Amino acid sequence: MIVYPTPQPYPSWTWKINEAGRGYWDAPVALPLDDQKIYYWDEENLAWKVKE
Amino acid sequence: MSVRHSSEEDVDGIYTAVGDIPDAPTASATDVGTSRAFNNGAATVSFTAATKGGTPTSYTATSTPGSFTSTGTTSPLTITGLQSNTAYTFSVTGTNSTGTSPAAVTTGITATTVPDTPGTPTATVTNSTTVSLAFTAGATGGKNITSYTVTSSPSISLTTTGTSSPVSVSGVFATNQGYTFYLTAVNANGSSTASSASNSVTPLQPVLYTQTFNSNGTFTAPNNTNTVEVLVIGGGGSGGSGPLGAGGGGGAGGGKYSASVSVTPNANYAITIGSGANSISFPCGGNKGGASTAFGLTGNGGGGGGSSRAGRNGGGNSGGNGGSSGGSGGLLPPTATDGTATYGNPGGGYGPSGNNQGGGGGGGNAGGNGGCGSGGCGVTYYGTTFMGGGGAGGTNEHGRPGGSGGGGSGAYSVCSSGNGGTDGLGGGGGGMYGGAGSPVSGRGGNGAVIVRYYA
Numbered sequence: 480m481i482v483y484p485t486p487q488p489y490p491s492w493t494w495k496i497n498e499a500g501r502g503y504w505d506a507p508v509a510l511p512l513d514d515q516k517i518y519y520w521d522e523e524n525l526a527w528k529v530k531e
Numbered sequence: 532m533s534v535r536h537s538s539e540e541d542v543d544g545i546y547t548a549v550g551d552i553p554d555a556p557t558a559s560a561t562d563v564g565t566s567r568a569f570n571n572g573a574a575t576v577s578f579t580a581a582t583k584g585g586t587p588t589s590y591t592a593t594s595t596p597g598s599f600t601s602t603g604t605t606s607p608l609t610i611t612g613l614q615s616n617t618a619y620t621f622s623v624t625g626t627n628s629t630g631t632s633p634a635a636v637t638t639g640i641t642a643t644t645v646p647d648t649p650g651t652p653t654a655t656v657t658n659s660t661t662v663s664l665a666f667t668a669g670a671t672g673g674k675n676i677t678s679y680t681v682t683s684s685p686s687i688s689l690t691t692t693g694t695s696s697p698v699s700v701s702g703v704f705a706t707n708q709g710y711t712f713y714l715t716a717v718n719a720n721g722s723s724t725a726s727s728a729s730n731s732v733t734p735l736q737p738v739l740y741t742q743t744f745n746s747n748g749t750f751t752a753p754n755n756t757n758t759v760e761v762l763v764i765g766g767g768g769s770g771g772s773g774p775l776g777a778g779g780g781g782g783a784g785g786g787k788y789s790a791s792v793s794v795t796p797n798a799n800y801a802i803t804i805g806s807g808a809n810s811i812s813f814p815c816g817g818n819k820g821g822a823s824t825a826f827g828l829t830g831n832g833g834g835g836g837g838s839s840r841a842g843r844n845g846g847g848n849s850g851g852n853g854g855s856s857g858g859s860g861g862l863l864p865p866t867a868t869d870g871t872a873t874y875g876n877p878g879g880g881y882g883p884s885g886n887n888q889g890g891g892g893g894g895g896n897a898g899g900n901g902g903c904g905s906g907g908c909g910v911t912y913y914g915t916t917f918m919g920g921g922g923a924g925g926t927n928e929h930g931r932p933g934g935s936g937g938g939g940s941g942a943y944s945v946c947s948s949g950n951g952g953t954d955g956l957g958g959g960g961g962g963m964y965g966g967a968g969s970p971v972s973g974r975g976g977n978g979a980v981i982v983r984y985y986a
Contacts, residue, residue, distance in 0.1 A: 488739050489739075503872060510741055510743075511743075512743045512745065512979070513743070514743065514744065514746055514748075514968070515743070515745075515746070515748050516742070516747040517740050517741070517742045518740065518741050518742070519738045519739060519740050519741070520738075520739060528928055530740060
């Protein structure tokens with residue numbers, strides 16, 4: 480049984496290990512990096528959306 | 532029934548002074564109903580004394596069934612303790628010192644009350660503003676249940692829909708707040724006592740937000756957020772330049788990470804983004820990138836790429852060594868558990884033809900490999916590789932001076948180097964963006980700050 484250090488943010492996110500050897504919850508779609516926009520994850524549509 | 536009165540004559544013609552027993556009164560009953568607790572109904576029994584007979588000094592009303600009684604001197608009498616939704620008749624007698632009158636019996640009534648207490652509701656979240664409550668209805672109390680009212684703990688204004696299980700309640704719930712619910716049934720007589728508390732549910736789950744800063748700015752903490760997760764990335768170093776060989780790529784910006792930084796709701800926090808180091812066009816090592824800062828965390832700039840020219844060291848404060856050893860790059864990505872950033876592995880090593888080859892800038896996770904090898908990979912958070920790896924090592928044809936320096940890989944890339952430089956110019960280090968290496972040494976990419984929080 481795997482014990483994750485943090486709760487799974489959304490059902491579609493999966494646990495991965497990054498290059499530094501650290502685990503993290505990964506979204507199915509890469510996070511956009513537009514300057515200073517605030518994004519949230521839309522689990523229903525599996526997409527990042529901009530907070531209005 | 533024969534009752535003797537004081538005015539009556541004895542059979543022998545002698546009048547005898549005797550006490551006079553009251554005649555039976557006339558009586559009627561009505562259900563009280565309103566506000567009566569369940570199984571504690573009440574009836575009002577009204578009566579009128581008989582015109583004949585002795586004068587009663589008290590009256591007693593008695594229910595059937597149950598034998599609930601009430602005694603008094605004037606009409607009406609109120610009898611309590613009646614079972615809800617049960618038919619009753621009442622007998623009324625008048626009493627004086629002589630005796631008790633015959634009973635007058637009322638027509639039947641049905642005792643009604645408020646409804647019985649509903650069963651403990653089971654709460655289920657429908658959506659962020661609506662909760663469904665399933666329950667076992669209690670007895671009506673003798674009058675139809677017309678609605679249910681719901682209260683919550685903590686208390687908020689709720690709108691209830693439905694007259695039978697399940698009912699829906701809607702309201703503006705607080706984020707990440709658990710609520711329990713209490714039901715009361717309502718009929719024409721009033722409201723039942725409240726049910727036991729439901730299970731706790733959290734209708735409005737917190738949303739995970741991510742804000743990325745590629746330029747200086749201000750982060751405003753939401754009014755319901757006390758901690759944020761932060762990744763601070765310094766600017767990338769610029770590539771080195773070597774007139775007789777390739778310059779090394781600049782190192783990636785260092786990173787600092789914290790899984791939990793305390794913030795004050797509605798407070799503003801300055802975000803400073805480190806610029807990538809400017810390119811160079813003369814034979815020396817590249818420059819160090821600028822540091823990024825946020826929430827007291829600092830991501831140092833990546834080191835400059837080394838120069839291929841023998842005897843020249845890499846540029847920048849933490850730049851790589853020049854010459855054949857290649858540049859060592861910037862900082863390693865955070866180890867995440869403690870957020871510690873450490874210097875990266877040495878950058879690219881020896882080029883394929885010896886000391887005329889500039890090594891790649893180190894940094895990233897693994898550092899750049901020498902020669903025509905590729906730069907190190909960045910580190911991935913939130914599904915995106917934020918820190919570019921070190922620049923790729925310079926390459927050169929055997930025996931021919933000059934060559935191309937490798938570029939640093941950008942933030943968006945996953946383990947891919949940026950554009951390589953030409954004619955001995957190193958590529959820029961990876962910051963947010965990898966820098967190209969031509970016609971001068973590559974400029975380092977700018978740093979970035981990523982803030983993640985629930986609200």
